[in-house]
Amino acid sequence: MTGKTHILGGIAASLAVAHTANENPLIMVGAGIAGALLPDICHSGSMIGKRFPILSRIINLIFGHRTFTHSLLFLVLASFLIDRFFPNDVLKYGLLTGMISHYILDMGTKRGIKLFFPLNLTVRFPLTIRTGSKVENLIFSILTLVSFYFGYQALSWYGVGL
Template sequence: MTGKTHITGGIAAGLAYSYFSGMDPIILTGGGIIGALLPDICHSGSMIGRKLPVTSRIVNLIFGHRSFTHSLLFLVIMAFLLKAFQPYDAVTAGIVVGMASHYILDMGTKRGIQLFFPLDYRVRFPLTTKTGSIVEEVIFSLLALASFYYGYQAIYFYI
């Protein structure tokens, strides 16, 4: 999936979580965006990889693409580190749900993700799409609609 689809997925996930949890929608949305981009640190051509090229190349050399940074192990480690070193639950929740949205979206691609790293087994949905395809544009549009819906709901109920 492209960066814009991941960002929109992170926004939708953060706002939906805000709606159901009652946490601050703005903080969850910001965390969702960060979390939605973070797993692609392993790819130097990604949005985050272009911002942190040295880190991206090192992570890619060690783990490759869509392996460790796309795994439940990485998700748990990040959740633990965030919980231990920053005091705001909404930030941790936003980043974690953003990462989860990234994983779900990448499971919809032909290559899938190595969800159970270090096991060499890729997880993908039975129906997949190609990055940048018309199907991805439809997914992007549906995520945008979900963002508007949950954004309205979360802000309406939060304020």
């Protein structure tokens, strides 16, 4: 998936969680966007990889793309580090929600992800799409609608005037 689709996936997922859990939607969305971009730190051409090119190249050299940073192990490690350095539940849930949305979106591509890294097992959905295709654009449109719906619900419920 492209960066813009990952961002919108993080927004939609974090707004849904904010609404369901009655948490601050603004913090959740910010953290959700960051979490949605974080797994692609292993790809120097990604949005986050371009921001941190040296770190991105090192991670890619050690692990490759869509392996460690797209795994449950990375999710657990990120959760531990967030608890240790940023003990804020809303921030933690937003980041993890964004990361999970990234994983789900990438499981919908032909390449899939190594969800159970270090096991060399690729996880992908039975029906997959090509990154940047018309189907991805359709998914982007659906995520936009979902974001508007849950954004309105979360902001209204949380008491932010519209």
